[in-house]
Amino acid sequence: MRSIQVNAERTYQVDISDDWKLELSNVIQSRESFVVAPEKLLPQISLDIPRARILAVPDGENQKNFNVLQSLAEKLSSLGASRESLLIAIGGGATTDLTGFLAAGYLRGIDWIAIPTTVAGMVDAAIGGKTGINLDSGKNLFGAFHSPKRVIVDTSWLETLSQRDRAAGLAESVKCGFIRDEKILQLVESDPLMNIVEIIERSIKVKADVVSADFREEGEREILNYGHTLGHAIERHSGYSMRHGEAISIGLVFAAKLSQRFGLNNQTVDRHSKILQQLGLPTSYESSAWPELYQLMGKDKKRRSGEIRFVTLMEIGRTDRQIVAEGILSEVFLEMNR
Ligand SMILES: NC(=O)c1ccc[n+]([C@@H]2O[C@H](COP(=O)([O-])OP(=O)(O)OC[C@H]3O[C@@H](n4cnc5c(N)ncnc54)[C@H](O)[C@@H]3O)[C@@H](O)[C@H]2O)c1
Structure with missing residues (x-):
């Protein structure tokens, strides 16, 4: 043990x-x-x-x-x-x-x-x-x-868990890989089934470390929301027909493309969709849903004093926070759902 x-x-x-x-x-x-x-x-x-x-x-x-x-x-x-x-x-x-x-x-x-x-x-x-x-x-x-x-x-x-629930859960591990521990990404890329125990253990370590640094979500813990601002809106928009992890998968691709606008390299951006698609997770959503998704993002309980903040990635293992204008958000969303 x-x-x-x-x-x-x-x-x-x-x-x-x-x-x-x-x-x-x-x-x-x-x-x-x-x-x-x-x-x-x-x-x-x-x-x-x-x-x-x-x-x-x-x-x-x-x-x-x-x-x-x-x-x-x-x-x-x-x-x-x-x-x-x-x-x-x-x-x-x-x-x-x-x-x-x-x-x-x-x-x-x-x-x-x-x-x-x-x-x-x-x-x-x-x-x-x-x-x-x-x-x-x-x-x-x-x-x-x-x-x-x-x-x-x-x-x-x-x-006994369905393939769908297993893949959806791994979206959170992929997030942990990008924000803190690249080895998780390598393990998923090489063989997620064979490496499941190590993937889970490393993801737990990421979450445990972040929570230990900021239990009440007053600062550091916010990085766990990488991919979640749009992800939560999509989950609601789908009427919860999507698994949390499926919506987060789309949210992660969006967060990566948004991060690209702030300097994240193309290779890391593409790595997001490749690894999530390899797991069989969705990486795009109906483009016509944007106005409703934007509304829903504003309602997310994680908004701070009326502004929607995004966790972005500067490089693997290094996050940042940005407040982004609606015009840019919609451009990024439409670009990924073309
Ligand atoms: N508290 C937190 O920090 C936090 C973080 C992330 C998600 N959540 C919550 O977790 C929930 C999503 O988690 P989930 O996907 O585990 O949801 P879930 O508990 O609904 O489980 C998904 C499905 O898998 C079935 N199941 C569970 N274990 C199984 C097994 N071993 N074999 C076969 N079937 C099994 C369940 O009966 C259910 O149908 C949401 O309610 C979400 O809000 C909470």
Whole structure:
């Protein structure tokens, strides 16, 4: 087992292991525990976690709402869960977001453990302490910072993950490669399946380091938004029919082309679309959608005092921030979607 440390409002470890059950039982010991997991994964979670009760939730985004949150909180209460109880999230990013938020609120905060079962969950959602649910007006608009006590990553979960979800999750790894660790790009370019464990481990390290430097997103953490300003708008515009990573893939190509205007070399710009296309991810979007996308970008919660800031790339491993005029943004968008 290898561990990566995250320093947030508390220090915790991300364990990379090939036996999540063993790691989990070491953490739980005799503590009263409640596992939150989507129905779909229940067959893979055998009941040999001592004393743990399983609380099943709906799949995907259908679990990130007040109804599910309330019913889980009521269940915990009726089952007598106390401040010493432990919540264990087993699932993708939707499940770790929901469970972390439940843990943040129940009895004003109890411990939780994340066991991410998707690439997106392993490299992104389970790390960093952001938890929450969706509002009708937008995704992830209601939540809290509440770091898990431990994250246990076991890549054997990925054997049952669809090719689509695996590729979408890797969009975040590609982002980590461009902003911090070029080796990730080489590993993806040579063989993403064979190299999956190292890709995931290196991406976790990037996220853990950035979050440790700026837990509450007051500065440095903004670099993780590379490709996300347009990506989030596309995700919403598609009515969430696209996976987060698919929208981010298009957002990354846009961010690279925008960065080109500020001096990023052509070869690195082209490397973005090549590597994302190699993963089978989309790299363009309907050009007629621009006016709506521009509106949606303005609504992104990451806007600062009315201005939309973009994270740009100066070279691999070195980012910058730019406030860009609408004319340039639309030119870049139309250019990439010709
Ligand atoms: N908190 C954060 O910092 C953060 C960061 C990124 C994304 N997120 C959130 O994460 C979510 C996206 O993550 P996701 O793609 O993991 O979503 P998800 O949890 O919806 O999982 C995607 C699908 O994969 C299925 N699945 C999960 N594990 C599986 C497995 N091992 N085998 C087969 N199927 C499996 C799920 O049931 C679901 O249908 C979004 O809600 C997003 O907002 C949060």
